[in-house]
Amino acid sequence: MKKITSWFIGALLLMVATNTAMAQAKKPTIMVVPSKNWCVENGFTKTYSNQGKTEVEPDYEMALANNFDLKLVIGKINGMMSERGFPLKDLEASLASLKNNAAEEMLTASKSGSEVSESAVDKLKKVAKADIIMELSWKMNQRGPFKSVSFILRGLDAYTNKQVADGIGTGPENGSASVPVLLETAVLAHIDNFNAKLQAHFDDLFANGREVGLKIRKWDSFDGDLEKEFDGEELGSLIEKWVGDNTVKGRFSTQDATETMMNFEQVRIPLFDDKGRATDTRNWAKGLQKTLKDKYKIDAKLTMKGLGEATIIIGEK
16 A cells, blocks of 8 residues: 555656646747847848848847947846746847857858858857747837837747737836836736737647748759659658658648759647657758668758758758
8 A cells, every 4th residue: 555655646746747847848938139120220230141132130249239228128128038937048148159159151052053041140049049039129209308118029939930929019108217117117018918929829839849941952963853763752752751750740831842852831840859858940850861861871961041941952961
């Protein structure tokens, strides 16, 4: 009887510990950044070349160095999120890590000659590895001696850049409060509803997998194409089967498929592997890269764009 009781208590404690760990793991990791619109309005931008086209992106490093209110505002929002149990990635610390780990940018050409390039923001996302990017815009309103702050808060999935939560509002007027305090007062009335939307999105990721994208390309040096047969099946079909077998509930969409390329969208990958370790797009795609090598003796190069888009180029590394 004592053995049964001890076994039952042990099992109960293990279940409680497991549930507690899962509950803790369910909170998405957050990184707060100023919105692109705010950076443009305040002159904190830089340009980069994206497949020959000039793109404008936020320059967070310049913004933090030249706008002290921004640092205070991010600190206030970080504090509010931390109080509600959300783990945080600090923008300034992530930028420092990106600078320390910077390597030469590698541009990879596909058969069609297109390039896979990354913006500085994409690179930052890979370093920070936050689940949610919280974009914040605000402006000061003045009426005589009284001031108030209007804000727009957007929660973006760091892997897809899709908006999953939002909050818009204007705080009460005050004659003496600082910008960070005015913003904190304005956001406070909306933050819990905003966080509930974030949590709903993250719960969906646990149930249905994280949404990512996968592209398949080939080098000119590859002897064959995606219609080449292995064990009686075309290589493209084998890749598609692998994607289906390694997604949550087999969820994915084949957007394009030719003899030289394939594009997969809405690919739902698990948050954790079969050993309970956190996974991401790169680790997941490496599984396909390894399968191509082990089963079919095909070398392939894996490149990443941000956190959520992997490209596998068949033929060589």
